[in-house]
Amino acid sequence: MKTQKIIDLLDEFLGGERIKRTRREQAVLDLLDKLERKERKLLEKLAEPHDADEIRQLNLKLQVNRAHQEKARQALESWAKTGEAEKSDDGVAI
Amino acid sequence: MPACWKSGHCLATAAAILAGAALVSAAAFDAAFARIAAGAAIFLFGMRFMEDGFAALTGGTLEHLLKRFTTGTLRSLLFGIVTTTLTQSSGLVSVVTISFLSAGLIDLAAGVGIVFGANIGTTTGAWLIAAFGLKVDIAAWAMPMLALGVILVMHPARGARGLGNILAGFGFLFLGISFMKDGFEAFHQAVDLSAVTAHGLSADLLFALLGVVATVVMQSSHATLLLLLAALASGQIGFEGALAVAVGANIGSTATAVIGSLGANIDGKRLAFAHLLFNTVTGGAVLAMLGPAERVVEALSAFIGIVDPTLKLALFHTLFNGLGVALLAPASSRIAALLIRLLPTPQAPGLTPRFLTPAAEAFPEALNQALRLELIRLYDNAVEIMAHGLHLHRRILFGAEPLESVVERNRDVVAIDLDSQYVERVESLSAAIVGAISRADAKPAEQAEILRTFQDACLDIVTAVKETKHLRPNLTLYVHHANADIRIPYNAMRLAVGNGLRAIDQLRKEPAEHRDTLELEALRVRFEQDDREMSGKIEAMIRDGRITPRMGMSLMNDLRYTRSIVRALAGIGRALFGEADATHGAAERVLGLSDDDISRLARGPS
Numbered sequence: 095m096k097t098q099k100i101i102d103l104l105d106e107f108l109g110g111e112r113i114k115r116t117r118r119e120q121a122v123l124d125l126l127d128k129l130e131r132k133e134r135k136l137l138e139k140l141a142e143p144h145d146a147d148e149i150r151q152l153n154l155k156l157q158v159n160r161a162h163q164e165k166a167r168q169a170l171e172s173w174a175k176t177g178e179a180e181k182s183d184d185g186v187a188i
Numbered sequence: 189m190p191a192c193w194k195s196g197h198c199l200a201t202a203a204a205i206l207a208g209a210a211l212v213s214a215a216a217f218d219a220a221f222a223r224i225a226a227g228a229a230i231f232l233f234g235m236r237f238m239e240d241g242f243a244a245l246t247g248g249t250l251e252h253l254l255k256r257f258t259t260g261t262l263r264s265l266l267f268g269i270v271t272t273t274l275t276q277s278s279g280l281v282s283v284v285t286i287s288f289l290s291a292g293l294i295d296l297a298a299g300v301g302i303v304f305g306a307n308i309g310t311t312t313g314a315w316l317i318a319a320f321g322l323k324v325d326i327a328a329w330a331m332p333m334l335a336l337g338v339i340l341v342m343h344p345a346r347g348a349r350g351l352g353n354i355l356a357g358f359g360f361l362f363l364g365i366s367f368m369k370d371g372f373e374a375f376h377q378a379v380d381l382s383a384v385t386a387h388g389l390s391a392d393l394l395f396a397l398l399g400v401v402a403t404v405v406m407q408s409s410h411a412t413l414l415l416l417l418a419a420l421a422s423g424q425i426g427f428e429g430a431l432a433v434a435v436g437a438n439i440g441s442t443a444t445a446v447i448g449s450l451g452a453n454i455d456g457k458r459l460a461f462a463h464l465l466f467n468t469v470t471g472g473a474v475l476a477m478l479g480p481a482e483r484v485v486e487a488l489s490a491f492i493g494i495v496d497p498t499l500k501l502a503l504f505h506t507l508f509n510g511l512g513v514a515l516l517a518p519a520s521s522r523i524a525a526l527l528i529r530l531l532p533t534p535q536a537p538g539l540t541p542r543f544l545t546p547a548a549e550a551f552p553e554a555l556n557q558a559l560r561l562e563l564i565r566l567y568d569n570a571v572e573i574m575a576h577g578l579h580l581h582r583r584i585l586f587g588a589e590p591l592e593s594v595v596e597r598n599r600d601v602v603a604i605d606l607d608s609q610y611v612e613r614v615e616s617l618s619a620a621i622v623g624a625i626s627r628a629d630a631k632p633a634e635q636a637e638i639l640r641t642f643q644d645a646c647l648d649i650v651t652a653v654k655e656t657k658h659l660r661p662n663l664t665l666y667v668h669h670a671n672a673d674i675r676i677p678y679n680a681m682r683l684a685v686g687n688g689l690r691a692i693d694q695l696r697k698e699p700a701e702h703r704d705t706l707e708l709e710a711l712r713v714r715f716e717q718d719d720r721e722m723s724g725k726i727e728a729m730i731r732d733g734r735i736t737p738r739m740g741m742s743l744m745n746d747l748r749y750t751r752s753i754v755r756a757l758a759g760i761g762r763a764l765f766g767e768a769d770a771t772h773g774a775a776e777r778v779l780g781l782s783d784d785d786i787s788r789l790a791r792g793p794s
Contacts, residue, residue, distance in 0.1 A: 158713055
């Protein structure tokens with residue numbers, strides 16, 4: 095924890111917003127991974143017999159899950175574009 | 189109303205003390221005192237039965253009648269007149285009205301109207317006594333009421349059980365009063381009116397005082413009137429003196445309501461004060477002008493053709509109560525406002541922060557943790573208020589039974605004063621949380637975002653409680669309604685909020701790494717779909733006469749409140765039980781769905 099804090103402070107001190115963003119990108123990637131696993135589970139559940147209300151619930155969860163995945167991909171894409179711009183400014187790849 | 193009174197513990201404790209007093213006095217002192225104490229215990233026991241009975245009947249016919257007959261001063265007045273005429277006890281009607289008020293079934297202005305009406309209704313007793321020389325023996329009524337009540341109490345149907353509780357309650361009240369009256373027989377000689385033969389203002393005051401004392405002691409203005417009419421008929425008391433005693437009996441009749449209000453909530457106390465105010469103001473005014481009042485009664489009696497002095501007394505009794513009501517009833521709303529000013533809602537100390545200390549506020553990480561813990565405390569308090577607001581108990585709400593059957597099976601009113609609960613358990617703690625957030629250093633940007641999330645969660649909790657408060661009156665009215673077209677949507681609203689509360693409860697029970705707070709947004713989509721479907725039907729239901737336009741309006745408004753609660757719950761779940769790590773928390777927020785996203789998903793693929 096202390097090491098992480100020192101890295102964060104150094105990062106901030108040295109103007110390393112990129113590191114933070116990379117961590118955030120990683121967090122979104124982790125979430126995306128989690129969402130994809132969840133989607134597979136939901137699809138497996140949907141293949142089992144259920145009553146109408148349960149099917150509706152599972153479908154809703156699936157829809158919402160996919161909407162979150164879409165948001166995650168959009169965010170990653172947008173950050174990637176911003177990263178390209180920075181690269182061209184300071185020549186540092188993110 | 190104190191919590192112990194709501195749960196019946198106060199009543200049970202008081203009844204137990206009185207029963208003990210009855211035993212001790214029977215053994216060591218006097219049988220009369222034993223009967224008085226036993227009577228008071230039975231009286232309190234009857235009140236408990238009645239409260240249970242009215243609570244069981246709420247949502248059904250009783251609420252419908254109350255709603256219908258207590259909207260507006262005139263209707264409340266009529267309700268008071270009719271019920272008092274039927275029960276022949278203004279004290280009892282006052283006690284029942286206090287019970288209605290405590291359950292939130294009527295507002296204070298309607299309660300004041302009922303009490304004013306009860307003052308007119310009670311005058312029918314004097315006419316009955318004077319005209320027929322009879323008075324209903326309430327103890328004789330008690331036994332059949334108890335017998336029928338106990339049979340109904342064992343009935344499987346909820347409505348019948350409620351009615352049984354009310355009947356048994358009335359039976360016990362009558363029996364208790366009868367016991368007390370029997371016990372006070374020893375005092376009859378002390379209030380022998382024929383022994384007093386003075387005249388003038390001081391004599392009037394003395395007679396009035398006698399009326400007060402006799403009525404307080406016997407717990408019944410009818411008993412005093414019975415004595416008075418007997419004395420008047422036999423010429424043992426002058427007419428003017430008799431009028432003063434009748435005024436005193438009216439003032440004394442407030443004692444039952446005052447005693448009944450001791451354990452009631454602030455509205456109950458206000459109502460008892462209104463009863464006292466009405467009787468003392470009108471009584472005082474009439475006493476000050478007793479001579480002219482006597483002449484008016486004599487003239488009117490001559491005009492109508494009444495000769496019998498006892499009937500003249502009954503006429504006086506009706507006139508002075510009617511005059512008081514005519515003067516004060518138009519101002520019942522203002523009187524209610526005055527009572528609220530005179531007897532303000534006590535400011536409870538409220539919840540104070542447990543984790544937000546100056547030391548915790550000094551460091552961002554400690555502050556964030558303290559804020560999270562305080563918010564979870566706030567949420568836990570809010571959950572109890574909301575569950576009770578929806579007439580659900582947390583044990584059942586968070587149990588294993590499917591929620592659909594939970595809301596269908598559990599529709600009994602859960603008595604809760606949402607205003608005072610909000611003040612006690614939400615307002616001060618939420619203010620402390622917002623205060624700490626505003627004092628905190630919002631740098632760097634990541635910390636500012638965390639603080640904003642906590643602030644939003646705090647506001648979401650407050651919103652959820654306040655919207656539940658708005659939702660509750662119609663919910664209470666319609667969850668039992670015979671019309672399924674209005675009942676089903678209201679139960680669906682309970683289900684939607686209950687689903688949100690249960691989903692968060694299940695979420696917090698999972699290990700942190702398995703929690704998926706984003707999934708809470710499926711609840712919002714589901715509600716949005718249901719809401720769209722219902723909104724499309726409302727106009728058609730109004731057009732087809734299946735619901736009234738007023739019901740339709742209520743439904744539209746309450747769907748909005750419910751949407752707001754469901755939205756707030758999704759935000760609360762994510763902020764409090766989602767990722768504690770700042771970066772992951774921020775990532776979750778990035779993925780959060782906007783209102784537009786929710787609408788799009790609810791519409792489905794286009």
